[in-house]
Each structure stands twice: as structure tokens, then as C-alpha cells.
Amino acid sequence: xxxxxxxxxxxxxxxxxxxxxxxxxxxxxxxxxxxxxxxxxxxxxxxxxxxxxxxxxxxxxxxxxxxxxxxxxxxxxxxxxxxxxxxxxxxxxxxxxxxxxxxxxxxxxxxxxxxxxxxxxxxxxxxxxxxxxxxxxxxxxxxxxxxxxxxxxxxxxxxxxxxxxxxxxxxxxxx
Numbered sequence: 787x788x789x790x791x792x793x794x795x796x797x798x799x800x801x802x803x804x805x806x807x808x809x810x811x812x813x814x815x816x817x818x819x820x821x822x823x824x825x826x827x828x829x830x831x832x833x834x835x836x837x838x839x840x841x842x843x844x845x846x847x848x849x850x851x852x853x854x855x856x857x858x859x860x861x862x863x864x865x866x867x868x869x870x871x872x873x874x875x876x877x878x879x880x881x882x883x884x885x886x887x888x889x890x891x892x893x894x895x896x897x898x899x900x901x902x903x904x905x906x907x908x909x910x911x912x913x914x915x916x917x918x919x920x921x922x923x924x925x926x927x928x929x930x931x932x933x934x935x936x937x938x939x940x941x942x943x944x945x946x947x948x949x950x951x952x953x954x955x956x957x958x959x960x961x
Contacts, residue, residue: 792939792949792956796931801913801941801955804930805833808911809840812881812928820844822880824871824900826892827851829885832942832950833913833930837883848873852892865895880905885942886914890924914938914955 796804812821823845825834831849838845851869880900887893893910900908911928918935939945940952949956 791959793959794954795933795936795938795957796941796955798941798953801930801953802836805836805913806840808928808930809837809842812837812911813840813842816843816879816881818843819879820846822846822848822873822875822878822905824873824880824882825849826882826884826896827869828950829942829944830883830913833885834883837911846873850896852896865892867899875900875903875905877904877906879907880909882908882910884910884912884926886916886938887912887924887926887929888916888919889921891921893926894922894924913941914943 821841821843823834823838825831825847827849828851834847838847848871849869850867850871852865853868882893882896882900884893897908897910909927912926913930915926915929915932916935917932936957937945938955938957939949940955942950943955944950945958
């Protein structure tokens with residue numbers, strides 16, 4: 787697969803500024819609490835690392851990994867958890883951190899999964915909210931950037947496991 791044409795959508799500086807703003811809001815909302823932050827692998831790990839360095843409340847970190855099996859770029863619409871959290875969340879404040887809300891299927895599944903474990907509160911923070919491909923009603927509680935459509939890479943987002951390392955977020959012009 788050859789080099790894809792890409793254009794910067796959000797610069798490293800824009801991302802840093804927005805991450806600080808999200809962290810300030812989260813810190814205010816959870817002042818005096820201890821927060822469990824659950825990152826969704828693999829895409830959210832860079833965003834989550836930057837976010838927790840800016841959050842000003844005590845927090846624990848855990849990760850979950852999900853897959854939706856299908857063909858090509860289309861989801862089967864069946865989400866399967868391939869790595870569960872190791873932290874008990876009953877009676878605790880939980881924040882799920884995701885790189886992008888796309889179809890909404892994964893986050894809807896995870897929210898329902900975690901609610902069964904009786905957390906005190908459960909919210910979602912997504913760096914990007916891409917609305918055009920939404921298949922289920924889902925709204926994140928904290929959103930970095932909203933957009934209609936586009937295939938994005940960089941800052942943890944990948945295309946075929948490539949481009950995660952890029953410090954900016956790019957839109958790929960040809961797939």
C-alpha cells in the first residue's frame with residue numbers, strides 16, 4: 787500500500803490546548819473524588835496519557851480492548867471484548883476515554899457493560915466525535931472536537947497500524 791495523501795486537520799498545538807480544556811472541566815467535575823480512567827486500546831492511549839497528565843484529581847488507570855469483527859472497513863455491528871479491566875469499579879467514579887466516537891456501537895456496548903458493575907458514576911470522554919457514521923444514539927459527556935466525516939490518522943489514530951506516531955491529526959484524502 788503506497789503513501790496516502792493526508793492533510794492536517796488539527797495541529798499538535800490545537801490538540802494540546804483542547805486536551806488542557808477537557809482536563810480542566812473533568813478536574814472541576816470530579817473535584818474531591820478519585821477517578822478511575824479506562825482507556826480503550828489502541829487508539830486512545832496517546833490522548834489518555836496527555837489527558838491524565840493535565841487532570842488535577844487523583845486517578846487510577848486501566849484499559850479495555852474491543853473488536854467488532856467484519857469485512858473490510860465495515861463493522862459486523864457485534865462488539866466483542868478482547869481485554870477487560872482489572873480494576874473493581876463498584877461504587878466508584880469512572881471515566882471511559884476513547885479516541886473517536888464513530889458508529890457509537892463500541893461505546894454503547896462498553897457503557898452498558900460497565901453499568902452492570904454498578905459504578906457511582908460513568909462518563910465518556912472522546913477526543914473526536916464523528917457524527918455522520920453513527921449507527922446508534924450515543925453522546926459522549928466530554929468531546930474534544932466534533933466533525934461530520936473523514937478518515938483520520940495521527941495522535942494515536944491509525945490506518946492499518948500506521949500513522950499513530952504523528953503528533954498532529956490528519957485527514958486521509960484517498961483510501
